[in-house]
Amino acid sequence: MKPDAMLLLNLCQIEERMAPMPGSRVRTRLSVEQRRRQLIQLGMEMFSSRAYEDILIEEIAHQAGISRGLLYHYFPNKRDFYLAVSKAAVDEIRDLTEPDPSLPAIEQVRRALDVFLRKAKERSEGFLTAYRGALAADPEVRGLVEASRVFQSTRVLKALGRRDPTPLLQLAVRGWVGLVQDVTAQWLQHRALDGEEVRDMLVATLEGAIAGAS
Amino acid sequence: MKPDAMLLLNLCQIEERMAPMPGSRVRTRLSVEQRRRQLIQLGMEMFSSRAYEDILIEEIAHQAGISRGLLYHYFPNKRDFYLAVSKAAVDEIRDLTEPDPSLPAIEQVRRALDVFLRKAKERSEGFLTAYRGALAADPEVRGLVEASRVFQSTRVLKALGRRDPTPLLQLAVRGWVGLVQDVTAQWLQHRALDGEEVRDMLVATLEGAIAGAS
Numbered sequence: 525m526k527p528d529a530m531l532l533l534n535l536c537q538i539e540e541r542m543a544p545m546p547g548s549r550v551r552t553r554l555s556v557e558q559r560r561r562q563l564i565q566l567g568m569e570m571f572s573s574r575a576y577e578d579i580l581i582e583e584i585a586h587q588a589g590i591s592r593g594l595l596y597h598y599f600p601n602k603r604d605f606y607l608a609v610s611k612a613a614v615d616e617i618r619d620l621t622e623p624d625p626s627l628p629a630i631e632q633v634r635r636a637l638d639v640f641l642r643k644a645k646e647r648s649e650g651f652l653t654a655y656r657g658a659l660a661a662d663p664e665v666r667g668l669v670e671a672s673r674v675f676q677s678t679r680v681l682k683a684l685g686r687r688d689p690t691p692l693l694q695l696a697v698r699g700w701v702g703l704v705q706d707v708t709a710q711w712l713q714h715r716a717l718d719g720e721e722v723r724d725m726l727v728a729t730l731e732g733a734i735a736g737a738s
Numbered sequence: 739m740k741p742d743a744m745l746l747l748n749l750c751q752i753e754e755r756m757a758p759m760p761g762s763r764v765r766t767r768l769s770v771e772q773r774r775r776q777l778i779q780l781g782m783e784m785f786s787s788r789a790y791e792d793i794l795i796e797e798i799a800h801q802a803g804i805s806r807g808l809l810y811h812y813f814p815n816k817r818d819f820y821l822a823v824s825k826a827a828v829d830e831i832r833d834l835t836e837p838d839p840s841l842p843a844i845e846q847v848r849r850a851l852d853v854f855l856r857k858a859k860e861r862s863e864g865f866l867t868a869y870r871g872a873l874a875a876d877p878e879v880r881g882l883v884e885a886s887r888v889f890q891s892t893r894v895l896k897a898l899g900r901r902d903p904t905p906l907l908q909l910a911v912r913g914w915v916g917l918v919q920d921v922t923a924q925w926l927q928h929r930a931l932d933g934e935e936v937r938d939m940l941v942a943t944l945e946g947a948i949a950g951a952s
Contacts, residue, residue, distance in 0.1 A: 661875030691930040696939050699921040706920075707913035716905040725910050725950035732946015736939035 563588055563598055567609035571650035576606060576659060607664055610654060614672050617643055621676075623683050632683040634727055641708060641719040648712045655709040669705070676701045684734070696737035700730050777802055777812055781823035785864035790820060790873060821878055824868060828886050831857055835890075837897050846897040848941055855922060855933045862926045869923040883919065890915045898948065910951035914944050 554562060566588055570579050581602045585595040599605035620639045623632040644651045659665050677698045681689050689697070704726055711722050768776060780802055784793050795816045799809040813819035834857065835850040858865045873879050891912045895903050903911070918940055925936050 691928070692935055692939055695921055695924055695931065695936070696943065698924060699917045700943070702920045703913045703917040706916045707909055710909055710912060714905070717909065721906050722909070725906055725947065728950025729910065729914070729943060729947040732949065733939065733943040735946065736942025 559588075559590070560598060563595070563605075564609055564612045567605055568613060568647070568650070571606060571609055571653065572647035573649055575649055576602075576653040576657065581605065603659065603662065606650075606653065606659065607662075607668070610650065610665070610668055613643075613647060613650065614668060618672075618675065621679075623679060625683075629683045629685065630727060630731070633680060633730060634723065636679075637704070637723045637726055638719070640704070641711075641723060644708050644712060645719065652709060652712055655705070673698065673701045673705070676704075680730075690737065693734070693737040696733040697730075700733045703729065773802075773804070774812060777809070777819075778823055778826045781819055782827060782861070782864070785820060785823055785867065786861035787863055789863055790816075790867040790871065795819065817873065817876065820864075820867065820873065821876075821882070824864065824879070824882055827857075827861060827864065828882060832886075832889065835893075837893060839897075843897045843899065844941060844945070847894060847944060848937065850893075851918070851937045851940055852933070854918070855925075855937060858922050858926060859933065866923060866926055869919070887912065887915045887919070890918075894944075904951065907948070907951040910947040911944075914947045917943065 563584065566584060570584065570587075579602070581595065581599075582592055584605065585592045588595070599608060617640060620643065621636040623636060625632070627635070653659050654665050654669055677694070680697050680701065681694070684697075686693060707722065707726065711717060777798065780798060784798065784801075793816070795809065795813075796806055798819070799806045802809070813822060831854060834853045837846040837850060839846070841849070867873050868879050868883055891908070894911050894915065895908065898911075900907060921936065921940065925931060
């Protein structure tokens, strides 16, 4: 076990023995894993609806009812916390957009887009943080965006029943997945349109890309 | 006149009076504007074919036959030089992709894509610098990429004869222009495909996007 992990464990054991402090939220006894999940859940709510720049890490500690010191042992800074929250959000979207192979390919894509657009809208501030502003240039944030593009491209190709796709089709689908994220970011910034219109346009764009690559 | 500009002018006047130095390239007498154009032309050649990281600014001075000191008065660092070269490259591509309004809309787009893909291939290293690595995160580089997307979107909408495009069509075309740049960057990194195949796929993707937004 690394020294950091040891320290963290000790701190958490100390925390377990602490009595609730008067005047603050009741401090509940959570395991390291439970506490981490609680903090990420809290981060999901905060980053979803408020600009990254407006959130202070101290506020997160306060809302979780833990000390700043303990929070910093889970997440050394706001950027690390945002990254952990984003990873959890990406994982959740992956699970929610799991295609149903009994449906026609385009219907699988349509349903996945509905979920994706709804979640992106619910969490617009957190989503936009990954696409604009200072953190959009962060190598790990970019890595996360890139990894999700590769994953979703593979999934779309599989839904299309293309086990051995040509390089051109791979390029087309890969480009389209990037377009979905890009268009979503634009849409979230200027919401003159409802999600269904945007979804239908995205589906038709994919159909055009597939036709052009076949 | 700002002090920097004064200094630059003085340095250039000194340069004008200098005799060619033995053992180096012949120093030619150029005005400030001519020298700037010469340096940008040189930068275009160097950044086109070699990775940004591999080019030393001293080498540019040497090839231009001027002193390092003088070069630094035109471009304080390599990033500024790259940015000036990129602006010139973007302007050139704008001119070369000027649509011919006598042609059908899709034919205008097809021709512009041919020029764009050919130029991006000729200058692949310089193009990729704007899309990957450290400089891709630079706010001015991103601003340049963003401005070229807005410009080309407007041009495509105009070619389509949509003087008053719906927000959905604007979003579709804007997303497609981003896809063109994204797909081009991917293509330049893994060139298993020829330009015409990629161009036809891009045209079909635009047709899908337009159909979906109409």
